[in-house]
Amino acid sequence: MPLRCLLCGLASGAAMVCRGCCEDLPWIVSGCSRCGAPLPPGVPPGPCAACDLALRGIDRVRAALVYEYPVDSLVAAAKFHGRVECARLLGELLARHLAGDGGDAPACDLVVPVPLHPDRLGRRGYNQAAVIAAPAALAAGAAVDQHAGKRRVNTPPQSGLAGSDRCVNVRAAFAVRRDLEELDVAIVDDVITTGHTVSALAVALRRAGARRVEAWCAARVVSAQPPR
Template sequence: MIRLKYRGALPFVREFGERLGDALAPYRNETPLLVPVPLAPSRLASRGFNQAWELARVASRRVHLPASAHVLHRERTTASQRRLSRDERRRNLQGAFVASERVSGRRVVLIDDVMTTGATCDAAAAALKRAGATHVLAAVVLRTPPAP
């Protein structure tokens, strides 16, 4: 995942995205909308791609579910989470995400690459729920041990 995220090794997207799609197959009948965790514009510009969106696109094709990178966005740029504690991560992400009302009445699967404390998924899910999503499920490729 580090090679994908920080070195642009996009061939890994297919493997990770297909596995993610396979894990989402049981939810097909619920027809959720797959929504990637958005990057801050500055990070997107420097990286050149959003790994969560690339994963969501592959998973979407794999299980024939709709996906959109346009219903959740970052309201503000946040500090990198890598070296922050659980509480610092939560504070860092307060008010960071805003969702479109196009999720109103929808079931949403929030897609991200890695989960450590869950702070990013919690903040993004809260924004989706405020916008009217009826249910939000987080789906991640990797789970790491939480930071202290």
């Protein structure tokens, strides 16, 4: 059955967004090779000038889209309004970004979505990061283990906290339940803001033996300041 574009409502064939809306999305066409922030037009690939990736445990961030309209609406719909199809779309957009223009997706062995605490998972019914991770892992030819990471404490939502509180909030929030010796792992999350959440999980993954850890996200908050 032909679908309707999740953004404009027009017929979109077999795709979840129509071609026009897809082209208009705030894609990060060329991102910093470390922190994933968009590079200014004309700047050659590599680290950004202000790159200060202070995210412990993370080798590289890959972000598909800038967190602004309409991406912010998609994220809110996926997280707070039970619209799992919006999470699926974010996953497909991330997969498209990873695959690049006909290129290969970055290689990794295992994709680990940022886990939700069981209480929150119970209320929401699904983990949006796990939904986003599925197409991303497919693009990378990697397996997904949504039970590799476990949230030990039900931390309050990061979105309501100031930067320094976020760091304290997630420290030691994660446990890893399997041996990751010699594996290259990619963490998947919906949005990277300060990066403290993915960094805390990365530290736990490394303790379990992970060799290389990247963080892949559908959207990245871009501010004048690099992430800390």
